[in-house]
């Protein structure tokens with residue numbers, strides 16, 4: 001299996017290299033050179049077995065099937081629900097797909113648990129030690145910490161904006177006790193932390209010295225791992241046509257649905273609506289056919305406070321018929337002026353892609369959390385509520401509507417209390433977090449200071 005870059009100027013590469021690199025050297029995102037055909041999941045087929053088949057199809061010769069099976073079994077043993085991504089019905093023809101049964105109660109665990117095991121496997125041969133650096137506004141950092149704690153071939157550095165992540169989110173990052181994890185709290189906001197990380201990646205000397213790698217949502221392994229629950233959902237609904245509603249930020253989750261469909265895993269056809277909060281760049285992209293830069297605003301669903309949906313680049317590549325020149329031109333224009341039309345014909349192709357997007361405002365999100373509780377007795381997290389609110393607005397049709405529940409309510413207790421007046425206590429398996437001491441260091445929001453600290457940690 002070979003991987004190519006959406007910008008067309010990077011040499012084709014293998015599965016391991018594509019995953020470990022994250023971004024391609026030409027600034028593009030990796031995609032498989034050809035979409036593999038994958039057998040749909042069978043009803044009752046265990047999640048880890050489906051995962052092994054899907055990941056093996058993307059890995060090709062890079063990982064023997066039996067090794068991929070042990071990697072996947074290990075990864076999903078950490079989930080508190082046997083089905084990993086169970087479906088629960090909440091209304092007529094409407095389901096939640098619960099993706100929050102992993103160690104840190106958000107769907108990021110589904111990919112991260114797998115990636116950490118995959119990296120240890122891929123790097124064991126060479127003995128290389130990676131330094132993974134990520135900036136987080138909340139969930140990615142915790143999921144990465146839980147997954148990489150004690151990893152043999154990588155150390156992890158997490159940057160979070162000091163006092164701007166929720167207390168529960170911070171506990172997941174800072175209490176692993178693992179020696180291979182460094183938590184840095186930067187003075188500044190998430191965008192500042194993110195731009196420091198981007199500068200570290202752009203510094204090729206530094207990057208080589210520490211063997212730098214990333215696990216953000218443009219990483220191909222994350223997309224591959226996230227295809228799996230689309231497949232198991234299709235099996236649970238016995239091949240019926242499904243309309244997915246996907247709470248979206250960087251669009252990695254929704255893109256995984258598109259990829260699942262391209263590989264034959266969605267036998268009932270493909271339709272997914274990206275549900276975004278007041279950061280509606282994605283919705284405007286679909287409606288206006290333009291990419292327009294705005295700055296992110298804070299909402300009750302912080303994991304979706306994203307102004308540039310990075311995985312859109314993969315979709316653009318596909319809908320232009322894999323025209324890397326058109327992708328390069330679009331992103332060059334966007335980088336320069338912050339506002340550019342999609343290439344000719346792209347808006348029409350976009351509307352035929354099966355994907356669409358719509359925005360839900362803050363007030364409606366909080367109202368939905370309470371309405372959902374009254375109707376079902378269940379608490380949902382604010383991200384999931386953006387999805388269920390949107391699901392209610394979709395035209396009634398004879399399809400199953402599946403909203404991806406991307407985090408547990410207990411991860412956002414402050415918002416849940418404000419919207420519903422209810423407590424959302426952490427599950428018993430997470431209560432231990434509170435007894436553990438938090439370990440993190442405050443560092444100035446300054447490239448030089450962070451760079452020096454990471455160098456020292458990687459020594």
Ligand SMILES: *Cc1c(COP(=O)(O)O)cnc(C)c1O
Nearest residue numbers: 139248249250251252253303406
């Ligand atoms: C990351 C995240 C999202 C957004 O997912 P993308 O793949 O970036 O679109 C939605 N909800 C929660 C809870 C998340 O952590």
